[in-house]
Amino acid sequence: MRDGTDFPLSEAEIAFLRALARAESRFLVVGVGAAVLQGADAVTQDLDLWFRSLGDPAIAAAARVAGGVFAARSNPPMIAGKDLDRIDLVVHCDGLKSFDAEYRHALDLPLRDFSVKLLPLERVLASKQAAGRPKDMAVLEALRAALAARRAAGRR
Amino acid sequence: MNTELPRLVRSRRRQLGWTQSDLARAMGSSPSRVCKLEAGDESVAPSLMLRALAVMDAPLRLEIDESRDAFAEPGLTAEQRRQLSARLLRRRQADRIAEREQVDGGDVEHVLFNLTLSPWQRLARSFDRARRNRLPA
Numbered sequence A: 001m002r003d004g005t006d007f008p009l010s011e012a013e014i015a016f017l018r019a020l021a022r023a024e025s026r027f028l029v030v031g032v033g034a035a036v037l038q039g040a041d042a043v044t045q046d047l048d049l050w051f052r053s054l055g056d057p058a059i060a061a062a063a064r065v066a067g068g069v070f071a072a073r074s075n076p077p078m079i080a081g082k083d084l085d086r087i088d089l090v091v092h093c094d095g096l097k098s099f100d101a102e103y104r105h106a107l108d109l110p111l112r113d114f115s116v117k118l119l120p121l122e123r124v125l126a127s128k129q130a131a132g133r134p135k136d137m138a139v140l141e142a143l144r145a146a147l148a149a150r151r152a153a154g155r156r
Numbered sequence B: 001m002n003t004e005l006p007r008l009v010r011s012r013r014r015q016l017g018w019t020q021s022d023l024a025r026a027m028g029s030s031p032s033r034v035c036k037l038e039a040g041d042e043s044v045a046p047s048l049m050l051r052a053l054a055v056m057d058a059p060l061r062l063e064i065d066e067s068r069d070a071f072a073e074p075g076l077t078a079e080q081r082r083q084l085s086a087r088l089l090r091r092r093q094a095d096r097i098a099e100r101e102q103v104d105g106g107d108v109e110h111v112l113f114n115l116t117l118s119p120w121q122r123l124a125r126s127f128d129r130a131r132r133n134r135l136p137a
Helices: A011-022 A031-037 A057-065 A099-104 A121-131 A134-152 B004-016 B020-027 B031-038 B046-055 B078-101 B105-114 B119-134
Strands: A027-030 A047-051 A068-071 A078-081 A087-090 A107-111 A114-118
Touching (some): A011 A107, A011 A114, A031 A047, A031 A134, A057 A068, A134 B078, B004 B031, B020 B031, B020 B046
Parallel strands (some): A027 A114, A047 A087
Antiparallel strands (some): A027 A047, A068 A078, A107 A114
């Protein structure tokens, strides 16, 4: 990448997301990763995905395409496989409306030859405020600053 | 806060033998405003100080003090100057946004930088920071 860092996702993770997109599986990128993608100055180690339904057969199929497996019965459900370490599946998001309601207002984020849906920053903030864990509270200031800066820069 | 302009105003006024009330009358301002101006109060705009000097017919020659100018540092390359300029602009923008929105200016400055990157570059940098945070010192 132009600033000298490697692309954040492995080829396996990209393949997983591409397979989901091609299957029209409904999911949203949420959490601190979603905030970072929109410019928030925060640290994260993974990309959280909130699916409309974890019973969607496209998830297991996409995991296989990426050379991994969807462990639906593990607690929590997870994707496992070589170079698939940074994708986490989210079962529930505090403080948000229904998946469909949030999906309607999601942002499109291009990724190579497809795109994924992103939870808008205001909704990430709402979710973190509602969750209220110490690590969520710690990131609130960064999220508020990102919202203020994006508004000033005329970004949605 | 630059104290040069208030000092110049006070010095010129005394040179003319004017009171603060005289200067206020000449400027169409108030004695209390002139008092604040000469005390270097931050609520007084530099433009008012320049108007005071103009009203007192003080011939000015404005120069940038290169001995204290970061942009005049010897050996600074064009690229470094460009980066310094961009950083200064972001800092000033961040200060204005932070004051208006009651958020942290440092955070805002980082966001303004992040907005110059693509979304995936932003995520890559965040992952990198997380990895470095985990490394033993």
